[in-house]
Amino acid sequence: MAVIKNTSAIKNSFKHLLGIQNLSILEANKILTEAKTFIKLNRSKSKKLDILRGKTQINLFFEPSTRTQSSFDLAGKRLGADVMTMNMNNSALKKGETLIDTAMTLNAMHPDLIVIRHQDSGAPNLLSQKVNCAVINAGDGRREHPTQALLDALTIINRKGKIEGLKIAICGDILHSRVARSNIYLMNMLGAEVNVIAPKTLMPKFIERLGVKSFTDMKKGLESCDIVMMLRLQNERMQGSFLPSKREYYEFYGLSPEKLKYASKDALIMHPGPMNRGVEIDTKLADDINVSLIKEQVELGVAVRMACLKLYCK
Amino acid sequence: MIEKIFINARIIDPSQNIDEKGSVIVGTDGKVRAIGKDIKKNDASSSAEIIDVKENILIPGIIDMKVFVGEPGYEYKENFRTLSQAALAGGVTSVATMPNTKPVIDNVSMVDFIIRRGRDKAIINLFPCASLTKNLEGKLMTEFGLLSARGIVGFTDVNKTVQNTETMARIMDYASDVGVLIMQHTEDLELSKNGCINESEISTRLGLEGISSIAEKIIIERDLSLLSEYPCRYHINQISSKKSLEVIKENKNKGNKFSVGVSINNLSLNENDIGDFKTFLKLSPPLRSEEDRVSLVQGIKENLIDVIVSDHMPEDEEGKRLPFSQAATGAVGVETLLPLALEMYHNESLSLKKIIETLTINPSKILKINKGSLKKGSDADICIFDLDTPWVVNGDKLKSKSKNTAIENRKLQGKILMTFLNGELVFSQK
Numbered sequence: 232m233a234v235i236k237n238t239s240a241i242k243n244s245f246k247h248l249l250g251i252q253n254l255s256i257l258e259a260n261k262i263l264t265e266a267k268t269f270i271k272l273n274r275s276k277s278k279k280l281d282i283l284r285g286k287t288q289i290n291l292f293f294e295p296s297t298r299t300q301s302s303f304d305l306a307g308k309r310l311g312a313d314v315m316t317m318n319m320n321n322s323a324l325k326k327g328e329t330l331i332d333t334a335m336t337l338n339a340m341h342p343d344l345i346v347i348r349h350q351d352s353g354a355p356n357l358l359s360q361k362v363n364c365a366v367i368n369a370g371d372g373r374r375e376h377p378t379q380a381l382l383d384a385l386t387i388i389n390r391k392g393k394i395e396g397l398k399i400a401i402c403g404d405i406l407h408s409r410v411a412r413s414n415i416y417l418m419n420m421l422g423a424e425v426n427v428i429a430p431k432t433l434m435p436k437f438i439e440r441l442g443v444k445s446f447t448d449m450k451k452g453l454e455s456c457d458i459v460m461m462l463r464l465q466n467e468r469m470q471g472s473f474l475p476s477k478r479e480y481y482e483f484y485g486l487s488p489e490k491l492k493y494a495s496k497d498a499l500i501m502h503p504g505p506m507n508r509g510v511e512i513d514t515k516l517a518d519d520i521n522v523s524l525i526k527e528q529v530e531l532g533v534a535v536r537m538a539c540l541k542l543y544c545k
Numbered sequence: 546m547i548e549k550i551f552i553n554a555r556i557i558d559p560s561q562n563i564d565e566k567g568s569v570i571v572g573t574d575g576k577v578r579a580i581g582k583d584i585k586k587n588d589a590s591s592s593a594e595i596i597d598v599k600e601n602i603l604i605p606g607i608i609d610m611k612v613f614v615g616e617p618g619y620e621y622k623e624n625f626r627t628l629s630q631a632a633l634a635g636g637v638t639s640v641a642t643m644p645n646t647k648p649v650i651d652n653v654s655m656v657d658f659i660i661r662r663g664r665d666k667a668i669i670n671l672f673p674c675a676s677l678t679k680n681l682e683g684k685l686m687t688e689f690g691l692l693s694a695r696g697i698v699g700f701t702d703v704n705k706t707v708q709n710t711e712t713m714a715r716i717m718d719y720a721s722d723v724g725v726l727i728m729q730h731t732e733d734l735e736l737s738k739n740g741c742i743n744e745s746e747i748s749t750r751l752g753l754e755g756i757s758s759i760a761e762k763i764i765i766e767r768d769l770s771l772l773s774e775y776p777c778r779y780h781i782n783q784i785s786s787k788k789s790l791e792v793i794k795e796n797k798n799k800g801n802k803f804s805v806g807v808s809i810n811n812l813s814l815n816e817n818d819i820g821d822f823k824t825f826l827k828l829s830p831p832l833r834s835e836e837d838r839v840s841l842v843q844g845i846k847e848n849l850i851d852v853i854v855s856d857h858m859p860e861d862e863e864g865k866r867l868p869f870s871q872a873a874t875g876a877v878g879v880e881t882l883l884p885l886a887l888e889m890y891h892n893e894s895l896s897l898k899k900i901i902e903t904l905t906i907n908p909s910k911i912l913k914i915n916k917g918s919l920k921k922g923s924d925a926d927i928c929i930f931d932l933d934t935p936w937v938v939n940g941d942k943l944k945s946k947s948k949n950t951a952i953e954n955r956k957l958q959g960k961i962l963m964t965f966l967n968g969e970l971v972f973s974q975k
Contacts, residue, residue: 330867331866331867351871352752352868352870353751353753353870356821356822357866372870374752412750436744438749440746441749441750
């Protein structure tokens with residue numbers, strides 16, 4: 232009889248959620264399956280469970296966030312955990328405390344989960360080395376945003392039934408986007424074909440080594456795609472001369488009904504939010520319930536985060 | 546001191562093209578009196594102390610051209626005493642010290658301070674460098690003439706580049722007349738700003754801003770163009786990429802005269818070693834691809850690169866225990882310079898003589914200092930090492946005040962046994 236040795240994938244299973252890169256396909260599927268069970272609950276009248284009763288969850292947000300932060304907040308509360316949210320933009324850091332000091336202080340309060348968002352890539356990895364509880368990455372620098380990719384996957388599965396065999400386009404500021412990176416890893420892992428579309432200045436070098444095809448021509452990149460994921464274009468990109476103007480960007484990379492025609496007939500649109508209407512996406516298209524999954528993404532985000540909190544909490 | 550004779554040594558001294566079994570006699574004045582295979586025990590006086598080197602290797606004391614001492618301003622990272630101990634334990638007897646201290650070494654009184662302080666506290670030969678521009682700002686050149694008269698051997702803005710081409714042209718023009726050595730960190734600061742590792746698949750995966758090798762190449766191209774107009778003593782501190790080597794090769798072939806250094810880190814590590822955000826491997830210039838590393842080793846073989854430096858940059862733990870992009874840049878290395886360089890001998894990339902040359906006579910020629918050779922009459926700075934003893938690097942055991950080694954747990958082969966300065970024993974392996 233075959234004996235399964237303690238492989239690192241099994242041993243470290245559900246220890247910390249630092250990124251999709253550290254996740255096995257088994258773990259990803261487990262999270263998605265678990266999340267499905269919470270969708271119904273979240274739509275019902277009584278939403279409270281006691282799975283995490285007595286557990287403490289700390290949301291540590293070093294970067295401002297509305298949807299991710301409220302989503303994690305709600306997810307923890309619905310599972311019955313005690314949730315504390317700390318906005319670190321204006322506290323200890325300004326007094327010169329380092330991330331490690333903050334981590335040690337919080338660790339002394341015996342939390343069971345720390346959800347962290349940080350502007351520096353790798354900050355959750357550093358944190359996870361210093362605390363005794365599970366660390367969940369809610370977005371670090373431009374590296375990863377694993378729960379966003381997982382909720383995107385759940386949204387697609389919910390509509391299309393599966394991810395395997397689909398063709399997915401990710402379009403916009405790929406260079407600075409953690410959402411793009413996490414989605415590339417996850418969609419690839421789950422068997423989709425991924426195209427990335429961006430102007431050259433916003434496309435990372437060597438991106439094709441991550442297993443994607445890259446396009447600067449949006450129309451070609453969208454060809455026969457089932458899902459079109461648009462990314463937010465941050466205003467400050469105009470100053471670093473990444474782009475000549477918003478107008479030119481919209482002309483070539485904004486999603487309009489006309490450009491959408493190049494994608495597959497029943498293509499669906501996604502956006503991690505917050506949107507710049509008229510910059511990366513046509514405003515009517517964003518609100519068109521027949522093609523836009525944007526509201527559903529937010530809804531299922533809570534379910535995915537509930538699944539992660541449940542699975543990673545010891 | 547009494548006379549000494551080193552017997553049963555394999556003497557390697559590239560300055561005299563020697564690699565032979567023999568003896569070295571050091572006179573009472575601390576200078577080499579005789580050297581070579583023909584020297585017998587009875588050539589020394591009867592009272593001479595006999596040191597049996599036991600077939601180990603004896604070389605001139607190593608010269609490290611890029612070392613940061615914390616004094617003044619950063620004594621908590623390193624001071625003259627701890628630096629000396631670390632250097633001697635690595636067989637390094639002479640160092641060129643970097644001027645990016647606090648305050649910056651950019652004026653005569655700072656030079657006097659550092660020389661006085663070094664004389665009191667250091668046990669190694671110090672060759673201080675001053676900054677190329679005032680306060681390392683890249684705008685106004687420092688007093689090349691006055692400073693070199695006080696003992697400055699070279700001028701460098703360390704990890705900063707003179708970005709303005711007009712300023713650089715004037716610096717080189719002026720320096721060509723005064724005859725001073727210009728040591729440039731070649732990196733376009735506009736292209737590399739915010740970058741912390743090589744621009745590659747790894748920077749994309751780690752989500753860190755990358756530094757393209759074009760940032761290095763473009764400054765080398767600019768400076769070498771200027772150099773053909775204003776032929777001064779010009780040295781490239783550290784190169785890191787294959788692309789830069791191509792430019793260097795082309796220029797050396799054209800007869801442009803300049804010298805080139807490389808950090809031992811770029812010769813023995815690559816970007817993959819950064820792994821899961823190891824901040825001790827955050828270096829400047831950054832570690833690049835394996836292809837780049839291999840081409841740098843080849844560059845030494847082809848005489849395109851003249852010296853290997855440790856780029857010794859002590860940083861305390863606080864500066865490194867931060868998210869990668871915020872963490873301090875640099876690693877200690879003076880103590881492990883030779884043992885790590887020996888890797889390239891053991892894996893048959895370079896000859897022993899070539900390695901020793903880049904660590905002794907070549908830096909001595911560039912800096913125009915009277916070191917790095919055991920010719921009759923020179924200072925008896927000697928390093929004796931064993932080529933084969935295996936050992937494992939343990940940061941906590943390093944003598945440097947800071948423990949930020951980039952090669953923690955690396956298995957090395959070859960160890961320093963004894964170091965002599967002016968004929969006096971200053972380090973010995975227990």
